[in-house]
Amino acid sequence: MRIIIINGPNLNLLGKREPEVYGAETFEDYFSKLQFKFKDVELEYFQSNIEGELISKIQEIGFTYDGIVLNAAAYTHTSVGIGDAVKAVTTPVIEVHISNTHRREEFRHVSYISAPASGVILGFGLKSYDLAIESFLF
Template sequence: MRLIIINGPNLNLLGKREPEIYGSQTFEDYFKILQNRFPDIHLEYYQSNIEGELISKIQEKGFDFDGIILNAGAYTHTSIGIGDAIKAVTTPVIEVHISNTFSRESFRHQSYISPNAKGVIIGFGLQSYDLALQSFL
């Protein structure tokens, strides 16, 4: 099984950015834990702060991978292009958020990804990625 985790803007700052919301662990450290926990899964990780690069990665992996786990960060609430990219590919996508977006600012309640995603996991911290990964097993 081949899965990719794609993270959007500012998620490269996990461990430093607003630890009261996002925790103190870097994503790179957490990714190593996931790789060790699921050794039989070919697991890749990609992060970009640039919307077009995220779309390109979805298109690149979206026809031959078994799943995409996507945390598009703030682009979740603004990017019709990312939503359209998910709709265009055949690989199922699970939308993930570390925080409970519905307990935050009202603009975070809208997602352009959810209507095209296989499922949505919100608010379980970094464990949201683990839950998304398990949903593909």
């Protein structure tokens, strides 16, 4: 099974950025733990702060992978283009957020990804990624 995690803007700053919201662990350290936990899954990771690069990656792998775990971060609430990319591909996409976006600013209550996604997981910290990967295994 081949699954990719795609992270959007500012998630490269995990461990440094707002630790009270996002925790103190870097995503790279966390990703190593995911690879260890899901040894039978070919896990990949891609991060970009650029909307077009996220769309290009979704299009590139969206017909050949078994799953996409997508945390589009702030683009979740602004990017019709990313939502359209999710809708266009055949690989199932799970939308993930570390925080519960519904407990935050009102603009974060809107997602252009939720409707075309296969599922949405939010508010469980980095554990949200574990849950998304597990959803592809059953």
